[in-house]
Amino acid sequence: MAALTQFLAALTPQPFVNPENYDGLEYRWKFLVFRPALFQREAFLLAALLAYVAFFLLGRWSNTRKATKWRDAHLPLLEQQFSRPSHWVQDGYSDFFNFSTGRRNVASLHAIFALRPRHDFFQWAFQTLRTLVDLQYRPKDSLQLDFKLLPGTLVHDFVWAVVSKDELLSVKDGRWDLTFTKTSENSALPQKFSVMSEFGDVTDGVLKAFPLTKILEDPKIAPYFCSLSITDQPRDRPTKPLKPSDYEKHVILSLSVPSSSRAADTAGAVAALFPFVDSLSKIALRPETKNKLKKIREEIEKDIKLESERDKKEEEAEALEAKKAAKRKAEEERIAKLSAADQKKILEKERKRSIRKQQGKVAAKK
Template identity: 80%
Template sequence: MAALTQLLQALTPVPVVLEEDYDGLEFRYKIFVFRPALFQKEAALLGALLFYALFFLYGRWINTRRATKWLEAHLPVLEQQFSKPKRWIKDGYSDFFNFSTGRRNVASLHAVFALIPRHDFFQWAFQTGRTFIDLQYRPVDDLQLDFKLLPGTLAHDFVWAVVSKDELLSVKNDRWDLTFTKTSENPGLPSKFSVMSEFGDVTDGVLKAFPLAKVLENPKIAPYFRSLSITDQPRDRPTKPIQPDEREKHVILSLRAPPPSRASDTVEIVATIFPFIDSLSKIALRPETKTKLKKMRDETEKDIKKEAERDKKEDEAEALEAKKAAKRKVEEERIAKLSAADQKKVLERERKRSIRKQQAKVAK
């Protein structure tokens, strides 16, 4: 009985002592009294939690709606061009993916939405704050349509792109393959776009094969167009030479994702990419241009191979040093367990061995 009494006393909450001099807002109902002024910290924490939850739900809804509306507007084009278009696959609340296959000249299409993280208040606040410090930093709702070409679609190896001038800096920083090119103006394209090409002959061949200028003159496309590129190189510098059977050629269309109300504005440019890809086989280059392109790739391949071999030797040297260090540690632990006399003998033996090594070096 005594034990039960002690248990009940332990579970009984401490009685609340109400201050008699309290003159703030108060709510009473029989024995219940609620004084809001005593719970200011709790109210602030609850308000912050509610704000974060609402911010998360609203941001998630905006991003999901933006991706969904775009796909709905462009799905007829994808269904017309591909035998196996698929719906979005979500990775979190700001990344969406679409994969389509089954078309002539195109092995696959990866459409990737990388949206501003509107669902995460802290990421959103960081990105917004950074724009005031770094004037060149501009987070955007990025949409990449990466068309992997089937072998034979593009007969030549080159890198070429047409880029909105507002995006030149970000494109150069994000794409290693475009470091092969030089930036220039082209009278055949609207003035708001620049050309990134390895040689003028490549630009002439691309623009003769397809009337790209007419597409870029569409005022609906201008606010969303970032770049259109043809490339035989990976986006990131490879760490080792790429085997011939692993080489890929891509056409990459980079857009700013339009808001849901304007999702259909990019339908025309997306639909145009398919005849553009079909025209790539018509590109003709001079023999000397082909020779220069091959020479540039051979030199790049040699540089990558040298770097890979150097990195391999450094890794092997580090592994050998780590192995020696581990062996030394084991030996030191073994010696530490010996008696003082045995330790002295071991140290003397090591000293004589070191002297012999020094004498052998001097003799050489």
């Protein structure tokens, strides 16, 4: 209690003491007197508040402008490719979404902006300071173009990606599907990129179906390209077996968001993705590769099913134990309300029952 009293006392502002002898700057108007020198602390607090508000407004404007400029620069392309090209949604001041639908081979396109929290000084400062401690931590403005494919667009089931080498340490964060792959080099691609593939045959099939080098060698896209992936698996590991209808196939392009003045630099790469998606049906794999891919997925399905059954049994056991505990507590509360004589009878009855159980166990052992 004493510690709490001291803490509250420390938070309580000191009472104002009006000095009798004041020779500083003073403003008078009738009976009102304002002496600036007596409000230095308040002036600093007000300045800090105004700076925080200015930081918030400037950061909000910067993020909104960055996302809007990118959308406006790519809107003609989206209008050309989709019958319903643009549904813009903003969540807070750093997350923006654009949804397009109505195109052959593509069920939908989600453009997902995750910008730095420039409107929140404390989050921004935390990210900035963390970069000084963790050299691998590099916060950035990211954009994902997630093409959900229509059934039949991608005939085979596989996971494949081409990744900028700068992103290899972080590319699997939040992407369980990419754990299916192994990382390797490929002479058909520029040296700054690596391939993540389940089998070499998959890589050969993808590169033969579409000349990806044209996209990757574009000097405009190079500063912003993070990864391009094809996947038949969910991003997060399922907690229970999925139905065949629950599986979706996606093509996902991950970019760093260009500055507002360079928003159109990624338009060429985005435009090239549409013929890339259309070419996926041309990918050919050897029969043995298709069998291996199928076997891998059957094993994963089996593991997920076993984990799901084990988790279900654990949940049922915990629920049963909780039910027993609640029953014991209710019985103890009932007994506590009885008279001392009735409680003694119940305890004696429990003691005799315990003795009989012990005698039964001894007889069974003999």
